Amino acid sequence: MHMGVAERKERHKEDLKREILDAAKLLFTEKGLEATSIRAIAEKIEYSPATIYLYYKDKNEIVHALHSEGFKLLVSHFEVLNHISHPFERLKGMGRAYIQFALQNPDIYKLIFNMEEPLKHVANCFEEWDEGDRAFDILLKTVGECQKLDYFKDFATEQVSFVIWSTMHGLCTLRTTGHLSHVAAAKASDQDLDQLMSSIFETFVIILEKLKT
Amino acid sequence: MHMGVAERKERHKEDLKREILDAAKLLFTEKGLEATSIRAIAEKIEYSPATIYLYYKDKNEIVHALHSEGFKLLVSHFEVLNHISHPFERLKGMGRAYIQFALQNPDIYKLIFNMEEPLKHVANCFEEWDEGDRAFDILLKTVGECQKLDYFKDFATEQVSFVIWSTMHGLCTLRTTGHLSHVAAAKASDQDLDQLMSSIFETFVIILEKLKT
DNA sequence: GAAATATTATGAACAGTGTTCAGTAAAATT
């Protein structure tokens, strides 16, 4: 017996899978990715560690589930911007949303973009990897619309999209891994860092704007 | 007793530290970062696991040593390009060298740029973190020289440098983590991927070139 | 040379990890 038997049984019945995921997400963002153990997750939801394996085959499967959820969250950040009619303004919004997402969920961001394990899992499962492609499709579409308005018209849509993604991803990764703060001369507060990040982003936006013919 | 006592004693005496590092590097690039254990390193050099702790305080210290070495290697890739007089050509060469380094040493690249543990170690030690700053200084200097020749003249040197670093880093990270191959429609061979990477890089170069007034 | 000392290497252990599995408690069905 572990503890608190009767109380929990009524609280949650079959959405244990959800609860495991929530606990994992919480611990991941709290303690970091590697520092979160199955045992810790089990303790948080007041179950035995072995129970978790009745709902998830692996630790990887939990990571993959969070991966999937995180991506949906990112895409939802993008979809909010659909009302912006001007494609370049929408593109700018996407950039800001991307940065915001990375700063607000640094561990989820790392989980999604800087780890290969979840991707391997996706590759093995032959699953669709929906969200990833969808996010990139949104970018492709937006860039394409920009090109109709004479933005970066001399370039292939795909290439420009990859450049944009690379820049945003590189910026966010440098930030979340701490490299930005190490190189930045001003080793000051996080707010200054975010300001630096913003100014780098704005510089990139201006660069893109200058490509308008 | 472990094995092979007499044989090794003559082979190496005090450069055991080097040998540990070489074994670690080999295993890291072979098996991956997390999958390499102290015990495996010990076995490779035919010593007891405990012996390693006589030469390195931590596993982190080993990682940090590899981090430092890897960075020196990258910087050396840059210094070869010093003979190129035209700064923008030199900048292009740096980009290509950066990509080449990332593709040839993907695990070292991840170690350097996608892990935060080594950076924390650096932060705690108050050590110089020489190489990192030096590499960025080289970039800053090159960008500055380009600006004297009317490349991206309307921009702050630091901001442009960060944008360039972000783009290169993002591209390499997307590649080494496998995201590029997942999104790329052609899920074909690695060579096609490298071609895609090159074309993205060339697109970025053209973008930078267009900023010349 | 032998004895005392300083160096270097190690086996065993500790606390932690992911994971499995036989066995138990509870619920559902007959």
Next chain:
DNA sequence: AATTTTACTGAACACTGTTCATAATATTTC
């Protein structure tokens, strides 16, 4: 009420990084 199905768990396995008392080896002193 007896039986089957489901849900859960404790204990164990093989692994991880790390420490420490002990043993083997070099080095120095007499």
